[in-house]
Amino acid sequence: MTFRFELIHKSKKSSARVGRIHTPHGIIDTPNFVAVGTNGTLKALDNRMVDSIGLQLMFCNTYHLLLQPGPAVIQRAGGLHRFINRKMPIITDSGGFQVFSLAYGSVADELKSRGAKKRDGLVLKISEEGVHFRSYRDGGKVLLTPETSIQTQKSLGADIIIPLDELPPYHIGSKELIRSLERTHRWEKRSLDEHLKNPQGQAMYAVIHGGVDPNLRKQSCDYLSTLAFDGFSIGGSLGKTKPEMVEMLTTLLPRLPTDKPNHLLGIGDLESLKQCVPLGIDTFDSSYPTRAARHGMLLTQEGNIKVEKGENANHFAPIESNCTCWTCQNFTLAYLHHLFKAKELTAYSLASVHNLHFMVELMRKYREAILEDLI
């Protein structure tokens, strides 16, 4: 099956929409949540369990897989799907985000004035060609260019791939931001050209950039829409706060072609989903539900539960009484509380199962509500 986006319904109430992304490894119903499995696994879960939870799209990180186990191993295994034994769709990024995060730190690091001290020296050189950096694994020099990123993503063979972009630091002058955007556009074009030499059934999503400047964001939409991308992802900083992000997306989304799917990179907390689904975002990736799980934060319809709170010690019922997840079907909140207190690894698995199941159900409900024009 080749890549295709099918628009099923546009809400009468908002810009929310329900669709289906057809990929070589099956369908992704949209809007949907995309689980992050950086190294080819969701943390604390195996890929059979992930299947059973019903997560239709998994996000793997090219940066990590490039360094360990390396694209040659994955190619010999017959591609990423076979290597990690996942039958359903996978999306990979370019590797650029992690490399630039190493150089500049994350937006959060910047805003909180946390340095990138420990990582100093890992990024050796950024030029028009690409980025030279040092492997955190063996100290070897690695060159990431638009072409090598795409070649790596070809070896991995994900259903959806992403062109190399430059992630500018949050605090950047307007001239530098323009220069960064121009380079990003050149890199994305080179990535697309490399991809189109041998599409091998993969789809490529552009990455819209332009930082917190609405005009640059529009320019980015307009330019990238002229190229033969199969979808559009939104990257880089969209603002310091959630309202700023929502404002930016509100002006940005109407400029994207409506016949192609879009993806909001790295954002998938509950509040962002609530605010961005009505804007017409199709897919969201985030490690929030699994990271929250490992920190003992359980997602429920009644709000978050801190599993280690004393009041849960004697709660001899599932996390949610009507939940159909593996964890709630088999174990009580009291037992989970105990496993967290005892720092058992089992706790992280069971909490992750519940939180991911919650996300799958939440997105199903969003789709139902859009179909009924309630959102």
Next chain:
Amino acid sequence: MTFRFELIHKSKKSSARVGRIHTPHGIIDTPNFVAVGTNGTLKALDNRMVDSIGLQLMFCNTYHLLLQPGPAVIQRAGGLHRFINRKMPIITDSGGFQVFSLAYGSVADELKSRGAKKRDGLVLKISEEGVHFRSYRDGGKVLLTPETSIQTQKSLGADIIIPLDELPPYHIGSKELIRSLERTHRWEKRSLDEHLKNPQGQAMYAVIHGGVDPNLRKQSCDYLSTLAFDGFSIGGSLGKTKPEMVEMLTTLLPRLPTDKPNHLLGIGDLESLKQCVPLGIDTFDSSYPTRAARHGMLLTQEGNIKVEKGENANHFAPIESNCTCWTCQNFTLAYLHHLFKAKELTAYSLASVHNLHFMVELMRKYREAILEDLI
């Protein structure tokens, strides 16, 4: 169903025997391996997965459960089986082993002259009454006596329980060892008396002591055999080396009643199983297979595999081609190698599943071999 030991076959070649232990939660085929789930879970696995692996008996530690979540919570949950959702048999120990290990360190610590510095002060007082110690969780004072140990084990409600014993340090003078054995015998008698006030379907195994003195071991067998125990476990140090242990067990086992099951406490590595099954040991508990798994050591019929070895990076086949475990049915050794290199929690779960499945199969083969008088 009440507790009963059924002897099925005695080997013509050795003292090995095949039996069945009937318990309120089902049958334990013997000889068998007992998995250690200290806090009411096997590390990195959930109890449904443990069921599917076919581990018939699980060992939980009273010391840990006493401190977290405490017997009151487990009693309110309806007992340990319900709290952790295990349908099959459970055995609990007295809590003494951990308390005395804190006081003296393990035999290995002693032999390697490692101190117990970090734990100093945790054991406050050892007297005829029992042991006062400090909870590592909240610093509160806890009194462990034969009576409180059994009361705690009554709250937990395991199928098989163990009386409180004193674990003497490995380096102990012969007079002190005699005094320790006498106290252990008094404590075991008090434990049994407490148990028999309210058996509630539980079985109690004595603990044979006497350290490395064969005469004291014999005295311990002879005395404890006169009491109404349902089985006999073997505790304390049996020697510095495996040959010393085997020699001791060889003289000790013929003195145990053959119509009752026996258990070798805390020993279950492959070499010990090989040497002790022919002596007539019925059950062995050990955290070896799960700990080995978390350290990347995979058990196979061809010997141990160090999963992180470079040669495994491209092994695109299961750990063992004929293995029917969940891990081998779904994932390759190359993928496991990658998960370990990437330090993913999933690695520990998948390796543990394989190693435990290996133990279940190994014990099944031992039973078959005994039935055919090959061992």
